[in-house]
């Protein structure tokens with residue numbers, strides 16, 4: 065692993081543990097959020113490492129690749145969330161248009177979409193689990209945006225990483241996910257959240273010689 069990747073991996077872990085230690089971000093032990101975080105912790109770490117190995121954001125070209133993976137992975141998930149949001153519940157705000165704007169500013173063409181996201185009817189009942197993954201990823205994005213601003217000297221576009229609309233959605237979602245959920249609902253939400261992480265992981269290009277079959281995302 066290159067020194068820059070080691071630095072980035074350490075950065076991700078350090079920020080995550082610092083934020084987990086903050087009382088503002090630490091949910092009650094029985095909340096849906098706590099349940100989802102613990103059920104997907106391994107998947108998140110795998111994804112974090114896979115994305116940093118595949119692209120990272122140490123150079124302009126790395127950053128463009130990082131955004132391309134984000135775009136490819138998110139298009140089908142945004143479509144699924146829009147189709148499955150229950151009446152009276154807004155899906156997370158669309159971010160792929162922001163990623164497309166960032167990619168255009170980096171003179172990078174849009175990538176092909178990833179495979180369809182079709183996690184089945186059980187996951188559809190747990191729609192909020194998938195919404196939590198996209199909204200929660202804005203917490204990591206905020207930390208990555210600070211790194212990108214520093215490394216790129218403020219010249220790289222961060223419409224996606226610094227998206228205030230997703231942070232506002234995240235705040236509104238917290239009132240629901242920081243309450244305990246009945247066990248059937250928590251299970252369906254977990255299925256949906258794990259499916260989103262698996263979809264992202266499948267969208268990340270693998271370095272030659274690695275074996276995705278050996279990776280398990282179940283915490």
Ligand code: HEM
Pocket residue numbers: 076079080081083084089097101108111112113115116196197198199200201202203204205207208264
């Ligand atoms: C690319 C590398 C990534 C890094 C460095 C990273 C980093 C972080 C950090 C610093 C946090 C906040 C601390 C915490 O609450 O644990 C976080 C939370 C989270 N991230 Fe990531 N992340 C990455 C990728 C992703 C991706 C691609 C997704 C999914 C689309 C994702 C989903 C989440 C979720 C769901 C949370 C937790 C929300 C909660 O606290 O309830 N992350 N990430």
